[in-house]
Amino acid sequence: MSRRGERPPPEALATLPVAVDAMGGDKAPGEVVEGAHRAATGHGVGVVLVGPPEQVGDTQGLDLLPCTEVIGMDEDPAGSVRRKKDSSLVRAAELVRDGKASAMVSAGNTGATMASALLRMGRLPGVQRPCIATPLPRLGRTPAVLVDAGANAECTPGMLVQFAQMGAAYVSARFGTEAPSVGLLSIGEEPTKGTPLVKETHALLNDEAASGDFEFVGNLEGRDLLPSPADVIVTDGFTGNVTLKTLEGSLRFLFDTLLGVFGTDDETRTASQALLPHLLPLAAEFEPENTGGAMLLGTDGVCVISHGSSNATAMLNAVLVAHECATRGLADHVAAAVRSNEKG
Amino acid sequence: MSRRGERPPPEALATLPVAVDAMGGDKAPGEVVEGAHRAATGHGVGVVLVGPPEQVGDTQGLDLLPCTEVIGMDEDPAGSVRRKKDSSLVRAAELVRDGKASAMVSAGNTGATMASALLRMGRLPGVQRPCIATPLPRLGRTPAVLVDAGANAECTPGMLVQFAQMGAAYVSARFGTEAPSVGLLSIGEEPTKGTPLVKETHALLNDEAASGDFEFVGNLEGRDLLPSPADVIVTDGFTGNVTLKTLEGSLRFLFDTLLGVFGTDDETRTASQALLPHLLPLAAEFEPENTGGAMLLGTDGVCVISHGSSNATAMLNAVLVAHECATRGLADHVAAAVRSNEKG
Numbered sequence: 067m068s069r070r071g072e073r074p075p076p077e078a079l080a081t082l083p084v085a086v087d088a089m090g091g092d093k094a095p096g097e098v099v100e101g102a103h104r105a106a107t108g109h110g111v112g113v114v115l116v117g118p119p120e121q122v123g124d125t126q127g128l129d130l131l132p133c134t135e136v137i138g139m140d141e142d143p144a145g146s147v148r149r150k151k152d153s154s155l156v157r158a159a160e161l162v163r164d165g166k167a168s169a170m171v172s173a174g175n176t177g178a179t180m181a182s183a184l185l186r187m188g189r190l191p192g193v194q195r196p197c198i199a200t201p202l203p204r205l206g207r208t209p210a211v212l213v214d215a216g217a218n219a220e221c222t223p224g225m226l227v228q229f230a231q232m233g234a235a236y237v238s239a240r241f242g243t244e245a246p247s248v249g250l251l252s253i254g255e256e257p258t259k260g261t262p263l264v265k266e267t268h269a270l271l272n273d274e275a276a277s278g279d280f281e282f283v284g285n286l287e288g289r290d291l292l293p294s295p296a297d298v299i300v301t302d303g304f305t306g307n308v309t310l311k312t313l314e315g316s317l318r319f320l321f322d323t324l325l326g327v328f329g330t331d332d333e334t335r336t337a338s339q340a341l342l343p344h345l346l347p348l349a350a351e352f353e354p355e356n357t358g359g360a361m362l363l364g365t366d367g368v369c370v371i372s373h374g375s376s377n378a379t380a381m382l383n384a385v386l387v388a389h390e391c392a393t394r395g396l397a398d399h400v401a402a403a404v405r406s407n408e409k410g
Numbered sequence: 411m412s413r414r415g416e417r418p419p420p421e422a423l424a425t426l427p428v429a430v431d432a433m434g435g436d437k438a439p440g441e442v443v444e445g446a447h448r449a450a451t452g453h454g455v456g457v458v459l460v461g462p463p464e465q466v467g468d469t470q471g472l473d474l475l476p477c478t479e480v481i482g483m484d485e486d487p488a489g490s491v492r493r494k495k496d497s498s499l500v501r502a503a504e505l506v507r508d509g510k511a512s513a514m515v516s517a518g519n520t521g522a523t524m525a526s527a528l529l530r531m532g533r534l535p536g537v538q539r540p541c542i543a544t545p546l547p548r549l550g551r552t553p554a555v556l557v558d559a560g561a562n563a564e565c566t567p568g569m570l571v572q573f574a575q576m577g578a579a580y581v582s583a584r585f586g587t588e589a590p591s592v593g594l595l596s597i598g599e600e601p602t603k604g605t606p607l608v609k610e611t612h613a614l615l616n617d618e619a620a621s622g623d624f625e626f627v628g629n630l631e632g633r634d635l636l637p638s639p640a641d642v643i644v645t646d647g648f649t650g651n652v653t654l655k656t657l658e659g660s661l662r663f664l665f666d667t668l669l670g671v672f673g674t675d676d677e678t679r680t681a682s683q684a685l686l687p688h689l690l691p692l693a694a695e696f697e698p699e700n701t702g703g704a705m706l707l708g709t710d711g712v713c714v715i716s717h718g719s720s721n722a723t724a725m726l727n728a729v730l731v732a733h734e735c736a737t738r739g740l741a742d743h744v745a746a747a748v749r750s751n752e753k754g
Contacts, residue, residue, distance in 0.1 A: 219597060219603075219604055251652060253647075253648055253651040259563075260563055287655045288655030288657075288659055289655040289659030304597055304608075305652055308595060308649055309632065309656050310632065311597075311631045311632030312656045312660075313660050314633050315636055316635070316657050316661060316664075317660060320664045324689075327685060328685075337681035337682070339681075341681050341682075341685075344671045345671055
């Protein structure tokens with residue numbers, strides 16, 4: 067499925083628009099178009115919307131690639147991508163494949179977004195399975211990334227090693243991190259702790275880190291995730307997805323609880339006025355809309371998977387991250403990271 | 411390994427002391443003895459300490475079963491239990507086995523505590539593997555319990571079904587919950603989401619719930635854990651341990667962050683004085699020392715596994731929970747829940 071060598075070089079990608087699935091997410095098309103418009107007018111990033119014109123409506127002057135179909139949030143990913151060949155998701159992926167867009171962005175059906183990117187762009191050479199990299203905030207520092215955040219419920223040790231390589235390439239390309247540190251999520255620090263999958267991966271990562279692309283810091287536990295001492299946290303997509311949603315849920319629960327306390331009476335409302343200026347910047351670091359969304363790694367082209375509840379700000383940031391990563395040659399870096407393993 | 415029928419009946423257990431590993435945990439023996447003393451003097455619960463007299467020191471007038479060995483926090487669980495036959499953990503488990511204590515409590519090496527209980531008390535008839543049940547707070551309601559919180563990194567669908575049965579029996583015995591609801595931790599609501607383990611378990615739980623001992627509410631996601639809509643959340647011990655530590659870590663991180671904001675300047679310190687009276691009762695619900703610790707389910711006798719950092723209050727609550735669960739016939743309820751499955 068790979069198309070090695072056909073992707074335009076990074077300097078050419080910089081001149082291409084980002085393909086935005088205008089119909090993806092709970093707030094499409096309104097907030098999606100608004101976010102794309104802000105990226106184009108406020109940041110000079112080219113955008114091409116993809117969607118059925120009559121459903122998209124006002125494009126705010128942005129280019130639109132018309133299509134006739136939309137994949138719903140609850141549709142079967144693989145089946146819908148096979149069936150709906152003229153859907154906004156499939157057409158967006160084809161724009162990247164055909165060198166007409168630098169990257170794609172969607173806040174729609176996550177599985178269908180992955181399937182579109184995988185089936186239309188193809189996998190990078192040597193990549194067994196693409197994975198999802200999701201940022202975890204580290205107050206005042208660049209975020210850590212969790213791989214795999216949910217693309218692959220079942221994994222082999224070899225896949226987890228590739229997730230580490232791809233995740234390290236991603237934080238290098240996006241944040242400029244040199245020799246990123248990689249930790250393996252487990253249930254104890256000792257290499258003997260965990261499932262056979264984790265124990266075997268631990269040994270492989272030790273070997274792989276010797277090649278020099280990343281530093282392996284050993285096992286991490288759930289309590290180490292906020293803030294993560296490692297730039298990349300590797301796990302299977304089942305554990306990763308459960309962990310990520312556990313973090314999201316506990317943070318939201320505590321924020322809601324805190325807001326409830328603030329509103330108890332006049333005294334607490336007054337007190338909250340003194341605290342909010344200090345709390346809001348911290349809360350902003352935990353707000354998914356500010357992180358640019360999750361990145362699909364391992365496909366032959368850049369694909370950003372935004373949260374289904376994305377608003378215009380989230381879409382703006384997703385477009386900016388997609389453009390930046392494409393321009394910095396993310397796919398080339400990921401391909402090189404995986405290739406270096408094949409040689410070793 | 412089971413000893414069906416030898417355990418004293420609940421009414422006899424109520425008259426027996428709780429065996430407390432005086433040397434277990436970071437704050438042993440001082441805080442452990444203090445907590446046990448409070449249980450005895452303040453709540454009339456009999457206690458027998460177990461430990462080397464010269465290391466335990468002042469027993470505050472409590473009975474002490476002397477032994478000569480202690481299993482350290484980092485020792486190999488199975489090996490240390492086999493080797494150290496006169497250790498405080500092994501002797502505590504033998505007191506329960508021999509009908510001389512109603513239950514055992516330790517804040518020491520978790521793996522060695524499980525191994526001692528399993529090897530000395532034995533498994534209940536039909537139980538494949540004991541599991542750890544850990545409470546998850548639900549503000550103002552009885553806690554939910556997560557099973558397995560870390561005893562078994564590798565599980566089969568049959569084991570997960572037994573965890574559900576044992577967890578349901580536990581919340582019934584401890585909190586009086588009638589027809590407890592059970593949820594299965596996965597990465598989506600649909601029965602088709604997750605690993606083969608989760609998908610097969612989903613089908614089995616549907617069948618099992620028809621027998622009437624619990625209600626199966628389907629899959630839960632990580633974001634549903636606080637507060638959990640189900641009384642029992644079932645998962646394998648790897649995912650359970652990662653999830654639990656992720657929750658602990660994120661809550662601690664946010665509490666610490668909040669305390670940091672409170673201390674910013676005079677204005678925030680003043681504001682915090684208005685809020686703390688409302689926040690502290692909430693924080694107390696998240697404090698492990700108040701929950702009585704984790705319960706080992708499936709052994710032929712009650713065993714409470716306290717947090718390694720347990721202080722006197724944590725030990726007091728652990729002793730009270732151990733006594734209460736033994737007196738209510740927890741092991742019999744767990745045995746009956748698993749037996750009803752074997753008939754089905």
